[in-house]
Every structure is written in C-alpha cells, then in structure tokens.
Amino acid sequence: MEHITKAKIVFMGLALTGLVSFKISRNDNEQFSKVAERPNIIFILTDDQRFDALGAMGNQIIRTPHMDKLANAGILFKNAFVTTSICCVSRASVLTGQYQSRHNIGDFSTDLSSAALANTYPSLLKDAGYKLGFIGKFGVGKHPPHSLYDFWVDTEAGEKSQPDYVTIGKNGKEIHDTDTIGHAIGDFLNQFGNKDPFCLSVSFKAPHEQDGDPPKYIIQSRYKDYYKKVSIPYPLTADPKYWNQLPDFLRTDGNFGRSRWKGLFGTPELYQENVKNYYRLITGVDDVVGDMVKKLAQLNLTKKTIIIFMGDNGMFLGEHGMEGKWYGYEESIRVPMFIYDPNLPHQTASQMVLNIDIAPTILSMAHVAIPKGMQGVDLIKLIKKQIPEREDFVYQHYFLGSPHIPKEEGLVTKRFKYMNFIEHNYEELYDLKNDPHETLNLAKDPKYNTVIKGLRTKFTQRKAEIAKPD
Structure with missing residues (x-):
C-alpha cells in the first residue's frame, strides 16, 4: 500500500461507488495478458x-x-x-x-x-x-x-x-x-x-x-x-x-x-x-x-x-x-x-x-x-x-597470447572473413563463398587489395563502436 498515493485511493473508492467510471485500455489488457x-x-x-x-x-x-x-x-x-x-x-x-x-x-x-x-x-x-x-x-x-x-x-x-x-x-x-x-x-x-x-x-x-x-x-x-x-x-x-x-x-x-x-x-x-x-x-x-x-x-x-x-x-x-x-x-x-x-x-x-x-x-x-x-x-x-x-x-x-594461443581479432561478414594475429601483424583473408573450408589465405593477393582495405577500415570502426560504454 505504500506505493499507492492518496489520490489513487480516492479514485478507486469513487470507482467502486459508481461515481467515476473507468476501463482498462487495450494496452493495459495486453500487458496484463503478457504477465499472465x-x-x-x-x-x-x-x-x-x-x-x-x-x-x-x-x-x-x-x-x-x-x-x-x-x-x-x-x-x-x-x-x-x-x-x-x-x-x-x-x-x-x-x-x-x-x-x-x-x-x-x-x-x-x-x-x-x-x-x-x-x-x-x-x-x-x-x-x-x-x-x-x-x-x-x-x-x-x-x-x-x-x-x-x-x-x-x-x-x-x-x-x-x-x-x-x-x-x-x-x-x-x-x-x-x-x-x-x-x-x-x-x-x-x-x-x-x-x-x-x-x-x-x-x-x-x-x-x-x-x-x-x-x-x-x-x-x-x-x-x-x-x-x-x-x-x-x-x-x-x-x-x-x-x-x-x-x-x-x-x-x-x-x-x-x-x-x-x-x-x-x-x-x-x-x-x-x-x-x-x-x-x-x-x-x-x-x-x-x-x-x-x-x-x-x-x-x-x-x-x-x-x-x-x-x-x-x-x-x-x-x-x-x-x-x-x-x-x-x-x-x-x-x-x-x-x-x-x-x-x-x-x-x-x-x-x-x-x-x-x-x-x-x-x-x-x-x-x-x-x-x-x-x-x-x-x-x-x-x-x-x-x-x-x-x-x-x-x-x-x-x-x-603467443606462443600458447596467439591473440587474434577480426571481422566476419557473410562473404569474407578478415583476421589479424595482432602480436605478429599477420593477416588472413578468406572468401567464405568460394572457399568455405578456409584453405587459401588471400591477404597478400593483389586481386583482393580493395577488399582487405575495406575490411580493415570496417573492422576498426566496428571495434570502436562495440567498445563504447552504454
């Protein structure tokens, strides 16, 4: 009862005597239903x-x-x-x-x-x-x-x-x-x-x-x-x-x-x-x-x-x-x-x-x-x-960390996976669509220069975003 104000008590009393009419809204009904x-x-x-x-x-x-x-x-x-x-x-x-x-x-x-x-x-x-x-x-x-x-x-x-x-x-x-x-x-x-x-x-x-x-x-x-x-x-x-x-x-x-x-x-x-x-x-x-x-x-x-x-x-x-x-x-x-x-x-x-x-x-x-x-x-x-x-x-x-478990971070997308072993600055890039078993590291392949640069940038942005306090 300590959380019910005097105004609410008066209001409920009036409602019970019929002097005030009120109804539960649809949203209230939904909330009660959800709790139940x-x-x-x-x-x-x-x-x-x-x-x-x-x-x-x-x-x-x-x-x-x-x-x-x-x-x-x-x-x-x-x-x-x-x-x-x-x-x-x-x-x-x-x-x-x-x-x-x-x-x-x-x-x-x-x-x-x-x-x-x-x-x-x-x-x-x-x-x-x-x-x-x-x-x-x-x-x-x-x-x-x-x-x-x-x-x-x-x-x-x-x-x-x-x-x-x-x-x-x-x-x-x-x-x-x-x-x-x-x-x-x-x-x-x-x-x-x-x-x-x-x-x-x-x-x-x-x-x-x-x-x-x-x-x-x-x-x-x-x-x-x-x-x-x-x-x-x-x-x-x-x-x-x-x-x-x-x-x-x-x-x-x-x-x-x-x-x-x-x-x-x-x-x-x-x-x-x-x-x-x-x-x-x-x-x-x-x-x-x-x-x-x-x-x-x-x-x-x-x-x-x-x-x-x-x-x-x-x-x-x-x-x-x-x-x-x-x-x-x-x-x-x-x-x-x-x-x-x-x-x-x-x-x-x-x-x-x-x-x-x-x-x-x-x-x-x-x-x-x-x-x-x-x-x-x-x-x-x-x-x-x-x-x-x-x-x-x-x-x-x-x-x-190295040598037992070298530290690693990166970005996984639907198509590509970019990883970097940060203690060694060793990068990996895999095309998951064409190489689902990750057999070929494309990080140094000139054909993928644009891809890896874009992923590096995106990773840096995303890493900063997830580290921000709420």
Whole structure:
C-alpha cells in the first residue's frame, strides 16, 4: 500500500461507488495478458560443441535424436557464431548480451562486477518474478553468484575452472558429470515446475575434454560401443599441407592447438577413438535432453516451456592440424543453436546470429525490458524480419597470447572473413563463398587489395563502436 498515493485511493473508492467510471485500455489488457502468460524458459549450453556435431545440422554419423526433434520442430539457426571462442568469455557474453570489449571478462578468474551482474538475463528475470535455476559449469570468475538463484547445482568444484567428469554422488558412488546434471534437472522441475514461471540454465561440461597431459574425453561407460563400427572421415584441412602452410608462430609445439592434437588425434587410431568419444559425450547430453522433455510432458509443462540450445564455442577435430578452438576459423567460432517454442512454427533460419543474442532474446520472451547496454538482438524479431539482418560481427580473442594461443581479432561478414594475429601483424583473408573450408589465405593477393582495405577500415570502426560504454 505504500506505493499507492492518496489520490489513487480516492479514485478507486469513487470507482467502486459508481461515481467515476473507468476501463482498462487495450494496452493495459495486453500487458496484463503478457504477465499472465510468461513462459518457462530452459537454456541449455554445451561446452565445445561445434556447429556440425548435431544430426539436425547434417551430421549423418552422430546420434542426437532428441535434440534433432526439437530443432526440427523449432527454429534451427544454420549460421550461429560466438564472438570469442573460449568458454569464460563466451559465457560472459551469453549472460550479458555483450562483446568482450564491453563486459571485460578476459580470463578464468575475473568475476562479473555487481553492476554487470545486475544487468544479466538471470538477474533481470529474478527482478521480474521468475524462479531461477542453474545447473552445471558457471564458467565465469571464481565466485559464481549462487545466492541469485533459487536452485543451484555447481559442478565446478571450488577453484577449478573445469568440472571433473567423474565425481562421487550422493549415494557415495562414482557418477559422470552428464548424469549429475540430468538428475539435477529432474529435481529442479519437481520443485519449481508448477510454481511461478521459471528460467533454468543448464551448462554441460560435455563434450569438453578432461584437461591433462594428454587430455582425455571421459565418456559414460554405457556409450562405449556407440560408433564402434563407423569410420570417421578426416576433414579436408586435416591434410598436413594445411598445417604446414600456417605461419611459423602458429606452427610450433607451444601452440596449445597443436599439442592437444598430438595427444588426441596424432595417429589414425587416436583420431578415430577420440572423435567417437567426442560424439559419445554429445549423445549422452542428448539423452538427458530427451529425459528432460519427458519430464516436462509428465508435469504438463510442454506448452508452457521454451527450450533454447547452443554451444559455447566450436572445436577443431583435426582441421588445420589442431585440436581446440580459440582461432577464428569456422570450426572454432561456429556453433549449433536452436529455439523450440511450442507456439512458433518450424523454421530454418539463415541469418547470422551470435551468442550475445541469447540474453536479449530470453528477456523479450519473458516480456522484460532489454537494457540498452546489451549489444545483441531479439532473435524472434530477427527471424520475423522486424529488425534488419546483421551484416557482420567482430571477433576477439585476447587470452594468453603467443606462443600458447596467439591473440587474434577480426571481422566476419557473410562473404569474407578478415583476421589479424595482432602480436605478429599477420593477416588472413578468406572468401567464405568460394572457399568455405578456409584453405587459401588471400591477404597478400593483389586481386583482393580493395577488399582487405575495406575490411580493415570496417573492422576498426566496428571495434570502436562495440567498445563504447552504454
């Protein structure tokens, strides 16, 4: 009552006695309706899942029937990218809807500031009355905001920046991280499924490797025979000539992408086993998604719940002689993404979309105002052609630096990709239309002088734009 003025009290009293007539406007009705009809939202994030590691994206080997069903009934984005291909930065971009230049998370130890956290999609949904759940790997900073959430299952285990795949469960027995997450999803839905609208963020470790020397893909034992009789074809750029044509500062054993390649893909036998293990981990995630969908149906939540799925960054599976991500090649920066909304028809979307679009899209779905500091767009408005298509985006990767991960930035357009390894002033230019596998660097080709000059200028402009404070 403290927010109701005396004038309003008098007005309401007069209305009740019939001395004043009033009606709710159409806009008021629409607003009340929107609040009453706010959907539940589940956001699923996998770790290191590249764009083509999904059946719905054309992969004929991997088994992902549950995710495929959602993608093929929902909106499947064929050209989804991350603005920085490393988990800590990408996850901060997902939460804030911002490029690294604005949110300033550039490593694994820095936390979001309290002001930045207040403008993330979970905080804004909490303010709007949503129940919040988080399950899995938070991945931003050393002090995740567990008090913000009504339900919290953190698998990062203290100071580690990566969860362990195998831990000891509540029953004292070993359990795989994917199974831990699956059980937690069921627990959350049991507790919060039929209360206020909820937003559940689920963050898998899979299919990220377990760090080590060498790193390993640690699978659930029940998937060990999956893909056993399949021969995984080598990608085009796994041919050694593409590694050999890279610049000297990349073509060293100090390059993390190369050192991991040796331990995981360095022989034909290792390649077959570890790509299959990568696929097995994704199939494990798919089964959890299937169980989640069944649970939603059991609770009569299917028509009330929107499911959004994406990978936090891509992954080299031998391309350019590497295993990992970080660099600006397609396999590293391009990810799977779909939105399943039971109230929208299926659509395959060709527009260029980004990880920074997740936060504004979720807020718009919940009828919550999008802060002006968010740099992404509402994907539903984009596919409905209510806003212009994106023509390009800035790529940034500044973590570590040479020799381990040389720093790189650039501009990706629908036709061309311009990248610069800034410590070495080494430029790359690829014609994605005619060379989708990025086999030929055109940066020094005289025929492309005008193109590269234009892209340099555009990149400089765009980089300055995205760095401006809101």
